[in-house]
Structures are given as structure tokens and as C-alpha cells.
Amino acid sequence: MYIENEAFKHYRLSSIMVIFGGTGDLTHRKLMPALYNLVYDQLLPEHFAIVSIGRKDMGLEQYRNEVFSSINKYSRNKIDETYWARLKELIYYLQIDFTDQSEYSKLKVFLENIDIKVQTQGNRVFYLAVAPEFFETIVQGLHKSDLAESKGTPWKRLVIEKPFGKDLVTARKLNNKLIEVFKENSIYRIDHYLGKEMIQNIMVLRFCNSVFESLWNNKFIDNIQIFLNEKDGVGTRGGYYESSGAMRDMVQNHIIQILSLVAMEPPVNLKTDAIRTEKLKVIQAIEEFTPELLRDNVVFGQYGKGVIDGTTVKAYREEEKVPENSRTETFVALKLHINNFRWAGTPFYIRTGKRLGAKSAEIVVQFKSLPKILYFKDQNVQEPNLLIIRIQPNVGVFFQFNTKDFSTYHDIFATKMETSYNSPTLGNTPEAYERLIFDVLRGDATLFSRWDEVEASWIFADRIIEFKYREQKRFNYPNYEAGTMGPVKAFELLARDGREWWNNIGG
Ligand code: BG6
Numbered sequence: 426m427y428i429e430n431e432a433f434k435h436y437r438l439s440s441i442m443v444i445f446g447g448t449g450d451l452t453h454r455k456l457m458p459a460l461y462n463l464v465y466d467q468l469l470p471e472h473f474a475i476v477s478i479g480r481k482d483m484g485l486e487q488y489r490n491e492v493f494s495s496i497n498k499y500s501r502n503k504i505d506e507t508y509w510a511r512l513k514e515l516i517y518y519l520q521i522d523f524t525d526q527s528e529y530s531k532l533k534v535f536l537e538n539i540d541i542k543v544q545t546q547g548n549r550v551f552y553l554a555v556a557p558e559f560f561e562t563i564v565q566g567l568h569k570s571d572l573a574e575s576k577g578t579p580w581k582r583l584v585i586e587k588p589f590g591k592d593l594v595t596a597r598k599l600n601n602k603l604i605e606v607f608k609e610n611s612i613y614r615i616d617h618y619l620g621k622e623m624i625q626n627i628m629v630l631r632f633c634n635s636v637f638e639s640l641w642n643n644k645f646i647d648n649i650q651i652f653l654n655e656k657d658g659v660g661t662r663g664g665y666y667e668s669s670g671a672m673r674d675m676v677q678n679h680i681i682q683i684l685s686l687v688a689m690e691p692p693v694n695l696k697t698d699a700i701r702t703e704k705l706k707v708i709q710a711i712e713e714f715t716p717e718l719l720r721d722n723v724v725f726g727q728y729g730k731g732v733i734d735g736t737t738v739k740a741y742r743e744e745e746k747v748p749e750n751s752r753t754e755t756f757v758a759l760k761l762h763i764n765n766f767r768w769a770g771t772p773f774y775i776r777t778g779k780r781l782g783a784k785s786a787e788i789v790v791q792f793k794s795l796p797k798i799l800y801f802k803d804q805n806v807q808e809p810n811l812l813i814i815r816i817q818p819n820v821g822v823f824f825q826f827n828t829k830d831f832s833t834y835h836d837i838f839a840t841k842m843e844t845s846y847n848s849p850t851l852g853n854t855p856e857a858y859e860r861l862i863f864d865v866l867r868g869d870a871t872l873f874s875r876w877d878e879v880e881a882s883w884i885f886a887d888r889i890i891e892f893k894y895r896e897q898k899r900f901n902y903p904n905y906e907a908g909t910m911g912p913v914k915a916f917e918l919l920a921r922d923g924r925e926w927w928n929n930i931g932g
Pocket residue numbers: 655674675786
């Protein structure tokens with residue numbers, strides 16, 4: 426975290442974080458380990474409490490023990506008795522059925538008692554770590570019981586996980602319900618990719634380095650590739666994934682957010698709205714896909730069975746809760762253009778998929794090559810300069826450039842300079858949720874999506890999704906084997922332009 430501890434003192438952090446879905450997977454895998462690491466890094470306020478809400482009948486000790494096991498399993502920092510003791514005393518468990526509106530009065534009394542005990546001053550974070558069909562019910566429950574009411578002090582914030590709607594229409598409907606109760610600047614729509622260190626580093630790399638920013642345009646950049654490749658399949662989430670597919674699961678949110686940070690103009694300052702406004706302009710400038718462009722520039726895929734790391738894995742259609750004739754895409758590759766002065770003519774290639782041969786999330790900026798007048802005259806290949814921003818698994822920045830091979834008279838080879846953030850000297854990097862929870866507490870919404878960004882992303886995604894439904898009979902699924910890098914057509918998409926995907930070039 427780059428913000429100094431001292432700075433926190435100026436924020437009114439004292440608060441209660443209420444987690445709906447306190448016994449769920451997200452809470453155990455991500456939220457509690459993140460809260461533990463915030464305790465570890467001494468980034469939680471002095472007057473703070475966590476109220477986990479669940480339907481299960483269990484005592485506080487049992488709940489705390491379960492949280493302990495999860496932290497033990499998932500936290501990046503090992504459990505230290507002192508920090509665990511501190512976190513443990515912050516945790517409360519309340520058994521209510523949040524679909525029953527009459528239960529919210531119990532919650533209200535419970536929170537008021539904690540306010541008195543812990544001096545949390547009435548400030549609240551309501552974290553909806555539940556399935557999206559419950560969002561409206563919970564927000565209504567909070568509203569009717571006056572739990573959500575906020576006239577500035579004490580503050581009330583709503584944190585909402587994706588999916589934010591399943592298309593533009595449902596997203597608008599949901600948003601209208603939320604803004605009846607919470608103000609836009611009190612709604613924190615999570616896109617956990619924005620909490621990743623390297624995503625935050627995009628702006629620093631671009632706007633703190635004259636060498637990059639002065640070349641960051643269509644005159645010097647040949648193409649930009651963004652890929653979020655996964656080795657995992659859908660696991661137990663087949664039910665959810667069937668209603669989502671890769672477009673809704675990864676492209677509409679994570680990829681569009683990354684794209685907007687990579688392509689945006691410098692904001693006038695670093696305030697939340699200045700940054701979000703520049704990001705929005707990028708999404709709005711994405712060239713509209715005509716039917717021809719959709720056919721030529723979008724590739725869908727679905728994995729068949731295959732081998733990953735020596736283990737045979739099932740086809741998507743054999744996964745739990747997935748019908749055997751499913752037409753859901755587990756892979757998308759597409760080429761798009763951003764029609765503004767900075768980017769016109771420079772293609773952006775995007776790819777994401779499950780059960781691919783490599784797990785890697787990267788942004789690769791390929792600079793234009795020089796004319797082969799002095800060097801590379803007789804060679805077909807001139808390795809281009811590449812700037813590789815590696816989001817995961819290893820976090821780092823790499824720059825590829827050409828240099829002389831010292832052992833020969835004239836050979837030239839491409840080498841890489843690298844900064845790797847997972848090195849022992851720099852320690853392990855914070856998890857996305859640590860940063861995001863911390864930002865909610867201090868009221869900084871920069872790393873969350875504003876409604877108009879979500880809306881513009883749906884307008885973009887819906888066109889592609891509608892095309893998918895219209896033409897899905899054409900897709901011959903499964904069309905890639907698990908353990909490969911996707912369908913042949915995804916390779917052809919770049920080959921047609923005389924280019925190739927830069928897979929794992931960061932090493
Ligand atoms: C989630 C998607 O938003 O992101 C998952 O729903 C996906 O399907 C996950 O696996 C990837 O996140 P990460 O942080 O593991 O790269």
C-alpha cells in the first residue's frame with residue numbers, strides 16, 4: 426500500500442462493516458483473509474467491528490473458529506497470534522434471514538449496541554457478499570428499517586459484488602433500485618481487478634514516465650494486447666456461469682476496466698471523478714461493431730476435455746450444472762479499435778478463457794518496429810520493443826529491447842529488463858480485497874466502477890452478446906481442447922493482420 430499510515434488519521438474510519446453472506450465462500454476466501462491482513466498491516470481503524478450475517482445457527486466462538494481456519498488457509502500472511510487476537514475481538518455473528526424484512530429491526534438494535542460498546546459512531550459499510558438476486562431485497566430491508574439513511578453523518582456505504590445486472594436493461598433496473606436508497610457516491614461497485622497492484626500501477630507507469638507517455642499513442646504503438654488467461658475451469662460455479670459466459674464474467678467488467686486505464690487520457694487530477702470521467706470516455710469511444718466486424722473480429726470458444734499440468738480435465742459440457750448441449754462461451758478473443766485521436770488505427774486485441782494452457786494476466790504494448798535500413802536487412806524477423814505489464818501470477822514490468830550479442834560480430838538479440846514485485850526484497854503484494862476494503866473504509870471510490878462506466882460497458886458488451894445468441898448455431902462447440910491457448914480462429918484473428926499473441930513473453 427502506498428498511502429502513509431499518518432494519512433488515515435484524517436479519515437473518519439470508525440465504523441461497523443456488516444457482511445451479508447457472512448458464512449459464504451467470498452467471505453471466507455477473500456474478505457476475512459483481507460481483513461486479517463489489514464490488521465496485520467495496522468490499517469484498520471481503532472474503533473471498528475465486523476458483523477457477519479448468516480442464516481446458520483451457530484455461536485460466536487464457532488463462527489470465529491471457522492474464520493480462523495479460512496485465514497489459515499487463504500491469507501498471504503501466516504497467522505500470528507497477536508494479530509488474530511485483535512481481529513477475533515472485532516468479529517460478531519448475527520443469525521438472521523435477510524429475506525425476511527421483519528428481521529432488519531434485530532440487526533438495527535444489534536448494530537446500535539455495538540456502536541455504544543466500540544464507539545463506531547453510527548458509520549456503516551454494508552457489504553453484499555451474496556448472490557445478485559438478493560441485492561434488491563437487502564437494500565429494501567436496510568431502507569425500510571432506516572438502516573441506510575444517511576445525511577452525510579454518520580455515513581452509510583454499500584458495497585456490491587458483480588454481476589451488476591446481466592445486460593443493460595437489468596443493470597439499469599438494479600441501479601435504479603439502489604439509487605432510490607443510496608447516493609451514487611455511497612455505492613461501491615467492486616471490480617476486484619482494480620484492487621490488484623499492477624492495475625493501479627498502470628497509471629503510475631504511464632503518467633510518471635516521460636519515456637512511455639510520450640510514445641503512448643497510435644504513432645508509436647503497433648498494437649496492444651490484454652489477456653486474462655486461466656487454467657481453471659468453472660469448478661462448482663457451472664450454474665452461475667451458464668447464465669454468464671466469458672463475455673459477462675470477464676470482458677464486460679475486468680477487461681473493459683483494464684482497457685480504459687491503458688487507453689485513457691491523463692486526468693486533470695487524481696481525484697476519483699476526474700479519473701472515472703477519462704475512463705468513461707475510452708469506453709464510449711470503442712468503435713461500434715457492425716455485423717461484419719462482429720463476424721470478422723470476435724471469436725468465441727468452449728473447452729473440450731484435455732490435459733492440464735499432466736491431469737486430464739473434463740469438457741465444459743461435462744461440468745457440474747452444465748447441460749450437455751450448452752452453448753455458453755468459456756473463451757472470447759476480439760479485436761477492437763478506439764476511435765479517438767490517440768488510438769485510431771491501433772488495434773487492441775483481447776483474450777480471456779478458462780482451461781487454457783497457461784495462467785497469466787498481462788497487458789502487452791507492442792511498439793512499432795524501425796525500418797530495416799541499418800539492421801535486420803536480411804532477416805525476416807525484427808523483435809519489437811514490448812512493454813509487458815504482468816498482473817499475475819508473477820507481478821512485474823518487463824521491457825524488451827534489442828541489443829548486440831557480445832559473443833559474435835554482428836548478431837542482435839532481444840533481451841528483457843524486468844522489475845518483479847514478488848521478489849524477496851519487496852515482499853508479497855497485497856491482495857486486491859485488502860486495498861478495496863481499505864478504500865471503502867476511507868471513502869475513496871476511485872478503484873470502484875461509477876454507474877456510467879458500468880452502463881457504457883454494458884452497451885459495448887450487449888452488442889457482442891446479442892450477436893452470440895443470434896449466430897450461436899454456427900459455433901461448433903467444443904472448439905478448443907483444454908490445455909491449449911484457445912480456438913484456431915483466435916490465432917487467425919492476429920495472423921490475418923501479420924501479428925501474433927505474445928504468450929507469457931514476460932517469462
Ligand atoms: C471473477 C470471475 O470475477 O474473476 C471468475 O467470476 C474468474 O470466473 C475470476 O475466475 C478471476 O479472478 P482472478 O483474480 O483469479 O484472476
